[in-house]
Amino acid sequence: MIDARLRGRMDRKFGEQHLMREREKRLYEASVDGSVNSLKQLMKEDPLALARASVTCFDETPLHIAAMLGHLDFAKALASHKPDMAMIMTTAIDLQGRSPLHLASANGHIEIVNMLLSLNSNICLICDEDGRTPLHLAVMKGHVEVTRELIRARPEVTGHKLDHGETILHSSVRHNRLGALKMLVESVREAEFINARDDYGNTVLHTATTLKQLETVRYLLSGNMVEVNAVNESGLTALDVIEHMPRDLKSTEIRESLSKAGALRARNVPANGEREIAMVIEESRLDSVAQPLDVSPRVGLFSRGISNKTDSENKENWLKGNRDALMVTVGVIAAMAYQAGLNPPSGVWQENNIKDDEGNIIYKSAGTSIMAVNYPDGYPKFMAYNTFSLVASLSIVLLLISGLPMKKRIFMWLLMVAMWVTITFMTLTYLISVRAVSPDHEHPYINRVVGNSLSVWLGVIGFVLLVHTIRFLMWCVREVQFRKKPISIKSCLRDWVSNLLSCK
Known part of the structure; x- marks a missing residue:
């Protein structure tokens, strides 16, 4: 139951x-x-x-x-x-x-x-x-x-915010949602919101630049609230980020858009104190009629500092952009000079005590230069010019890999002079080599070619020296105008040498 x-x-x-x-x-x-x-x-x-x-x-x-x-x-x-x-x-x-x-x-x-x-x-x-x-x-x-x-x-x-401090704007950019980004920006419209950073100090502009989102970058720059020169925890601005990326069409267009918006490299972004000085100078310029003597020198110094910084940046960018190509060029020149020194034009004797066409014995050592016998007047010049070219090219390689601060003008000048020496002596080596391997009846024609070539080359070098001389004289004139008082040639040269040794 x-x-x-x-x-x-x-x-x-x-x-x-x-x-x-x-x-x-x-x-x-x-x-x-x-x-x-x-x-x-x-x-x-x-x-x-x-x-x-x-x-x-x-x-x-x-x-x-x-x-x-x-x-x-x-x-x-x-x-x-x-x-x-x-x-x-x-x-x-x-x-x-x-x-x-x-x-x-x-x-x-x-x-x-x-x-x-x-x-x-x-x-x-x-x-x-x-x-x-x-x-x-x-x-x-x-x-x-x-x-x-x-x-x-x-x-x-x-x-x-999500993990690592990622804001909703970072999420929209990371998923490439430009429409949603526009809606967020237009809905909030606060500079603090648009320039919010994650835990790594990256703003939404950093993220868009890293992902090479061209349209997103252009939209952010079109407003007036984005902080173009924000520096993240790695010490990089948006322009630094794109500069460290491989060059392609998108990165080039993003770089141009950032530059037009006033973006700077982190090393060129003024600190807070410098910004305040710039504001004071700008205010002083507005009052220049009342205080011309007090304001103009400071404005001149400030402007010269900006100009010098821009010139230095241009030189450094030029050096970085051409460093690899320059290294390859001088490497090839050094290899050519080394090979020419060991194997001169016409080659070397292959055996000892050879006979001439008449049966006479010529006492020579195997492995020595034939050019030294057939062209005794030109062989010492050939070896001297070739050695100068080799040493100058190796000096350029040493300058490039030595870790010296290449943005110093003195090193830029040393690099330029070494390149002049290398190309000049390589040209002279080539002209003597052509004469050495040419038949005797062609020497008059070769002499004319060599003479004309040397004239053209010396004219080019003279033109370059003239340009630099004019630049030096213009610099002296600017110094006189800036100092508002007479200046001696000796003082000009002293300041010019000091300027060469500076990093500016």
Whole structure:
């Protein structure tokens, strides 16, 4: 008797559990299909079906499924059944910590987003297991309208940061969502928000430049709130970032856009104190009529400092851009000079004591230069010129790899003079070699060619020296005008040498 009652209770319990599982399955299928009629029929059979689902469905609730699939009518039916139950379902999270608003935002279902926000706008601030709000998912997927509605509901959600301090602007750029970025900037319109930094000191302009997003960079620069010369924790501005990247069409266009917007390398960005001095000088310039004697010298010094810094940067950029090409060039010249020294024109004697055409024995050592016998007057010149060319080219290599501060003018001048010497003596070596390997009856013609070539070469060198002399005289004139008093040639030369030894 007792066993029969116990068996009856167990059968009823199993029957109820089977019925509940069957209703949960029907509720899930109605959610997937978005069938409002199936939901109503189920609620008639069991008014507590939704309440049980909110307790037993640990993965996702019916509202999660409706929000994910965009079933607006079904979502409204769920929300209208019981208001208090609707509030619980809007804040429910799945196994990844996502609310129904997360799923609706990620899939761009704007109507469901608006419905959920009308029920509870605080769900904008719920974060999933990765720390992302519904706004992050909408921005990452590029849903601009959803982004607008989420910001309108709770504007403070734009200040939420992810790991490593990544802001919502960083997320939009990292996923290349320019439309969402524009919506965020236009909705907030605060310089502090646009120039916010992550834990590495990178602004959104740094990130866009790193990812070579040309249109994003141009949009950020088109406004007047972005800080163009912000320096990150690595000591780099946006212009530094693009300068360290491989050269291609995009990087070139980004570099041009940054330069037009006034971007500078980090080493050229003035410190706070320098900015204040610049402001004081600018204010003083406005009062120059009242105080001409006090202001003009400071303005001149400041302007000269900027000009010298620009000239130094141009020289350093020139050297960096041509360093590799210069190293290859002098390497080739050194190899040619080395080879010419060991194997002069006409070669070397192959054996000892050879005979001439008349049968006479010529006492020579194998491996010695034939040119030394056939052209005794030119061989010493050839070896001297070739040695000068080799030593000068090796000196250039030493200067380039020595680690010396090449932005100092003295080293730039040494490099230039060494290159002059190398090319000049290499040219002379070539002309003597041509004469040595030419027949005797061609020597008059060769002499004319050599003479004309030397004349042209000396003319080029003279022209270069003339240009530098004119530049030196112009520099002396500027010094006289700047100092407002007579200056001697000796003083000019002393200041010029001092200027060469400076880094400016």
